[in-house]
Amino acid sequence: METFDRFLSAFLPLFVAIDAIGMVGIYISLTSDFTESVKKRLVTEATLTALFVSVIFLFFGKMIFRLLGISPDDFRVAGGIILLILAISDILFSNHEKRRSTDTAVGIVPIGIPLIMGPAALTTILISTETLGFPLTLISLLLNLAIAWFVFRNANWFVRMIGEAGTKALAKVMALFLAAIAVMMIRVGITGFLEKI
Numbered sequence: 001m002e003t004f005d006r007f008l009s010a011f012l013p014l015f016v017a018i019d020a021i022g023m024v025g026i027y028i029s030l031t032s033d034f035t036e037s038v039k040k041r042l043v044t045e046a047t048l049t050a051l052f053v054s055v056i057f058l059f060f061g062k063m064i065f066r067l068l069g070i071s072p073d074d075f076r077v078a079g080g081i082i083l084l085i086l087a088i089s090d091i092l093f094s095n096h097e098k099r100r101s102t103d104t105a106v107g108i109v110p111i112g113i114p115l116i117m118g119p120a121a122l123t124t125i126l127i128s129t130e131t132l133g134f135p136l137t138l139i140s141l142l143l144n145l146a147i148a149w150f151v152f153r154n155a156n157w158f159v160r161m162i163g164e165a166g167t168k169a170l171a172k173v174m175a176l177f178l179a180a181i182a183v184m185m186i187r188v189g190i191t192g193f194l195e196k197i
Contacts, residue, residue, distance in 0.1 A: 006132055014124050015147070017121040018121050028155055032171045040153065043107075043152045049113060050113065050117035053113055054122065057126065061125065071192070075118075075122060075123075076192070080189065086178065087176070091172065116148050128140070
């Protein structure tokens with residue numbers, strides 16, 4: 001029972017930090033112009049990217065932070081800027097030819113990093129590793145990434161329910177939410193900087 005409680009202590013914070021279900025709308029917005037085969041490839045690329053980065057942070061996170069002289073707040077600001085640029089592009093421009101030509105990059109950034117594995121998730125991994133150990137953190141990480149893969153891979157049922165017009169409208173609305181999330185990440189990062197002064 002105690003082991004299960006410790007597992008939940010590792011799993012649930014990371015589940016909330018990744019928030020795959022809450023990101024479905026943003027995923028739809030980012031991939032609305034892609035074919036089904038490209039979307040499937042993007043989900044796999046994004047998940048593998050998130051796995052690669054998270055495993056590195058799981059084992060070497062603190063050392064990397066110290067070597068580079070960076071903090072979780074730096075990650076928040078950088079990730080927020082990337083998301084904000086993408087959101088502004090989605091809101092202002094309906095022609096996504098540029099996105100189509102760089103669809104592989106979209107799978108890696110921003111879907112893999114920082115949507116699936118963003119600053120909150122990376123910070124959660126570092127804290128969980130320190131308090132609960134590597135095994136439980138690794139297991140919870142793998143399960144959460146499997147959930148994220150499954151959710152994004154099956155996002156189409158949602159599209160079928162609301163129709164093509166509804167999907168396009170949702171894409172614009174989600175781009176606004178993406179911009180808001182980006183601003184929040186930047187704000188939290190800057191607040192963290194100011195609190196250290």
